[in-house]
Ligand code: 4AD
């Protein structure tokens with residue numbers, strides 16, 4: 001008998017190629033049975049579903065079956081038949097099993113039982129083999145693909161901005177240095193400062209916190225561009241929403257004003273959520289059930305009103321609420337938690353920076369839908385944002401999502417050279433360091449806008465996972481860069 005070509009489990013389950021001989025390969029999830037028959041649940045990562053392998057000890061030797069334990073990699077040839085059991089339409093009756101790699105049951109950490117998320121982070125090198133993380137990372141792929149498809153269809157160009165830069169676009173001073181100095185022997189200038197002239201790039205460099213500034217240069221040439229790359233921030237915030245290394249999508253558009261920018265962000269979010277609902281149905285159903293299960297452990301007043309699938313559909317069906325910062329402050333000042341001093345940060349008045357507790361109040365309690373806040377006080381925003389006529393606010397916008405808080409931050413950019421230079425002086429940003437950025441305002445400047453969408457924040461929303469460490473394969477957070 002000739003050996004058939006290998007078929008992936010997703011395809012096999014979809015096609016239900018009954019009576020055919022197939023070759024499947026994968027990792028054993030479970031094995032159960034008795035001396036007459038064994039049932040092996042096999043998964044190859046192509047789908048959340050396992051194929052059931054039926055192994056008859058009179059066909060498959062005891063020596064082989066002994067090695068078929070949870071985590072082992074096996075190769076199976078056999079016949080596809082209608083399944084007698086419930087739970088699957090077809091199964092494979094094994095004619096031959098080859099053990100490709102054993103997994104000692106005494107030592108294999110991922111046993112078929114419920115493990116805590118904390119434990120799963122300790123075995124991040126293996127956790128992708130679980131149903132939950134398999135689903136999460138298939139969804140991650142789909143969302144990434146959908147982002148590229150959205151922009152490509154709109155005629156945007158994907159621009160690869162540098163990872164090593166000399167600038168701190170957000171001016172928050174949270175950069176990681178890049179150097180190849182011998183850290184035990186750093187060259188100093190006669191004045192005792194670090195002599196970056198002797199460093200690899202001949203100047204001080206860091207990992208990028210944002211591709212925006214270079215993205216703007218691209219938009220001033222190609223019209224509409226987007227970046228989708230890793231960004232790095234040495235923020236020492238140990239929260240469920242922050243990573244030190246995260247991926248960001250940053251479109252930048254010539255001739256867009258603030259409201260066009262907001263509309264593009266809303267369209268992008270709806271497009272990718274819809275794509276996931278259409279292409280990741282089984283994974284999202286699994287994740288929705290999982291999230292509903294987790295909700296049961298929360299106190300009644302913290303539980304989400306809708307399940308995951310309903311929340312995703314809700315975002316598609318409703319327009320985002322757009323309000324100014326000034327209106328947001330009025331709502332917050334008069335809110336119950338503010339009056340009763342339930343917020344950790346009480347809103348005293350205009351000018352206050354919004355904390356995530358305020359953002360979540362607006363989204364989850366007040367409007368009960370995604371909210372866009374725009375026209376923020378200039379003093380709490382970055383130097384590059386376009387100054388409004390009132391001299392107090394800038395054309396900034398943040399998009400806030402239920403359960404997440406800020407998912408998008410963006411603005412119309414200050415395209416007027418003098419205003420930009422003046423703002424940089426006020427904020428002590430030396431012009432020499434950004435001469436190339438200022439050049440775009442000297443030569444053919446034009447109104448333009450852009451935003452940044454945090455990819456892992458989007459992942460949190462779409463997968464219903466509770467911690468940002470669980471939606472990126474290998475999280476980087478303070479004190480943690482294993483794997
Ligand atoms: O609001 P941010 O800091 O905006 C910028 O970086 C702009 N340069 C974007 C632009 O206009 N091109 O960050 C944008 C988004 C946030 O809304 C959030 O979703 C995400 O990036 N983000 C983080 N995600 C995970 N971990 C962190 N430490 C994050 N910091 C920001």
Ligand code: MG
Nearest residue numbers: 398406408409
């Ligand atoms: Mg922001």
